[in-house]
Amino acid sequence: MRIISALVLLLLSMTAAAQQSYLVDWDEIGEEAIQHFVELIRIDSSNPPGNETEVAEYVKSVLAAEGIESELYALDPTRANLVARIRGNGKKRPILIMGHTDVVGVQPEKWYADPFSGLREDGFIYGRGTLDDKDNVAAGMMVVMMLKRFGVELDRDIIFLAESGEEGTPEVGINFMVAEHYDAIDAEYCIAEGGQNVIEDDVVTRVGIETTEKMPRRVTLVARGTPGHGSRPTLQNAVAILANAIAKASAWQTEVRLNDTTRSYFQRLAEISAPEDAWRYLNVENPEESDAIQQYFLETFPYHYSISRTSVVPTVIDAGFRKNVIPSEASAILDIRMLPDENVEDFYAELAAVIDDPRVEIVPEHIYRPAAPPSEIDNEMFQTLERVALRMYPDATVLPTMSTGATDMAQVRAMGMQAYGIGPARSVAEMNSGFGAHGDNERIEEEAFVELVKYLWNVVIEMSATG
Numbered sequence: 001m002r003i004i005s006a007l008v009l010l011l012l013s014m015t016a017a018a019q020q021s022y023l024v025d026w027d028e029i030g031e032e033a034i035q036h037f038v039e040l041i042r043i044d045s046s047n048p049p050g051n052e053t054e055v056a057e058y059v060k061s062v063l064a065a066e067g068i069e070s071e072l073y074a075l076d077p078t079r080a081n082l083v084a085r086i087r088g089n090g091k092k093r094p095i096l097i098m099g100h101t102d103v104v105g106v107q108p109e110k111w112y113a114d115p116f117s118g119l120r121e122d123g124f125i126y127g128r129g130t131l132d133d134k135d136n137v138a139a140g141m142m143v144v145m146m147l148k149r150f151g152v153e154l155d156r157d158i159i160f161l162a163e164s165g166e167e168g169t170p171e172v173g174i175n176f177m178v179a180e181h182y183d184a185i186d187a188e189y190c191i192a193e194g195g196q197n198v199i200e201d202d203v204v205t206r207v208g209i210e211t212t213e214k215m216p217r218r219v220t221l222v223a224r225g226t227p228g229h230g231s232r233p234t235l236q237n238a239v240a241i242l243a244n245a246i247a248k249a250s251a252w253q254t255e256v257r258l259n260d261t262t263r264s265y266f267q268r269l270a271e272i273s274a275p276e277d278a279w280r281y282l283n284v285e286n287p288e289e290s291d292a293i294q295q296y297f298l299e300t301f302p303y304h305y306s307i308s309r310t311s312v313v314p315t316v317i318d319a320g321f322r323k324n325v326i327p328s329e330a331s332a333i334l335d336i337r338m339l340p341d342e343n344v345e346d347f348y349a350e351l352a353a354v355i356d357d358p359r360v361e362i363v364p365e366h367i368y369r370p371a372a373p374p375s376e377i378d379n380e381m382f383q384t385l386e387r388v389a390l391r392m393y394p395d396a397t398v399l400p401t402m403s404t405g406a407t408d409m410a411q412v413r414a415m416g417m418q419a420y421g422i423g424p425a426r427s428v429a430e431m432n433s434g435f436g437a438h439g440d441n442e443r444i445e446e447e448a449f450v451e452l453v454k455y456l457w458n459v460v461i462e463m464s465a466t467g
């Protein structure tokens with residue numbers, strides 16, 4: 001158990017009347033949730049190929065045993081999405097709980113345990129998907145089962161979507177659901193992955209709630225020159241032209257710009273930081289200090305650099321095929337992550353001006369995540385997420401966060417849903433250990449998983465239970 005003071009327990013009993021009307025035995029529910037979670041991890045749904053239908057079938061059978069109907073929606077029969085709906089009285093618009101059923105691949109030889117065994121050891125559960133994102137799938141499934149089991153009267157429908165294809169193939173998952181079956185998932189709010197809580201000295205000190213994310217808008221730079229013999233220098237060498245363009249693009253200091261989420265993030269972080277750091281967080285937008293602060297972020301904590309601006313990072317170079325041949329063409333990929341409000345075409349035009357070389361063509365990638373404004377941090381949902389977090393973790397600071405990565409929330413935000421990413425708590429040591437999402441030996445603390453279920457349950461009840 002995390003440390004909770006007596007005073008807070010008292011407050012809890014006064015303010016949490018809604019939860020108290022459902023007497024949840026969390027030892028029992030927690031163990032049941034873990035059992036299902038382990039079963040989900042045991043299904044290898046590595047994407048590619050995905051094989052998410054097997055996960056969807058498992059969820060369907062568990063829900064059916066509870067008397068909950070669900071429906072499969074599949075563009076590709078092996079990659080089904082599942083939707084279940086617990087009906088309310090319709091006073092309020094629905095909440096969508098979303099989790100993705102695919103996982104990234106593994107190099108099993110680098111794992112301590114079989115990545116699809118769901119090994120439970122020393123309070124941890126090991127396996128691909130334990131943090132990304134079968135924890136949210138299992139938590140969502142458990143919460144809808146509990147709503148049904150306890151006969152909770154609801155002011156709104158609660159929709160559960162177990163979706164396929166999040167790891168790089170949204171066309172079979174969220175894009176398909178949005179384009180073809182939006183009526184099945186349409187909601188006012190969405191809760192999904194992307195948040196993270198931090199444990200220091202066995203106490204949860206930070207609760208991160210993802211309210212927005214950067215837009216992946218990569219480009220390929222294609223440099224063209226004159227082919228020739230490597231023994232004869234030329235001013236039209238595609239490799240040199242490309243190298244020069246990459247150097248300029250990576251050195252480019254793009255505009256520093258905050259939004260409601262990142263501004264609030266830095267302000268709240270300042271309140272719990274040492275004076276020097278606090279000063280930096282409060283001066284991110286100060287034009288006099290910005291350059292030095294950004295340099296400091298870049299050297300010490302690149303996340304803060306990245307959330308302050310659109311970032312341009314070279315990741316792939318493809319040039320040349322023989323040591324004595326000057327190739328006619330050379331190319332590189334720039335992984336560009338834009339701020340949510342960036343004007344994409346204007347940014348590409350600026351990039352062209354920075355590179356300033358007509359021999360270099362900028363070829364944008366196919367857009368697979370739509371642009372969307374950040375979700376609000378002053379509405380009923382964010383306030384509830386915050387209130388419940390502070391009740392469960394009285395020593396914590398709640399931080400709205402912007403992910404530098406990308407999730408399927410981009411698609412539902414683009415449809416107008418207010419979407420929030422939550423996640424399990426991890427200790428600082430654990431976060432620095434490499435046991436994280438997409439890493440070898442991905443693992444989650446059993447207690448943190450159960451608390452994720454509890455958090456989701458509390459939020460859903462407070463947002464939706466009648467009375």
Ligand SMILES: [Zn+2]
Binds near residue numbers: 100166
């Ligand atoms: Zn994920």
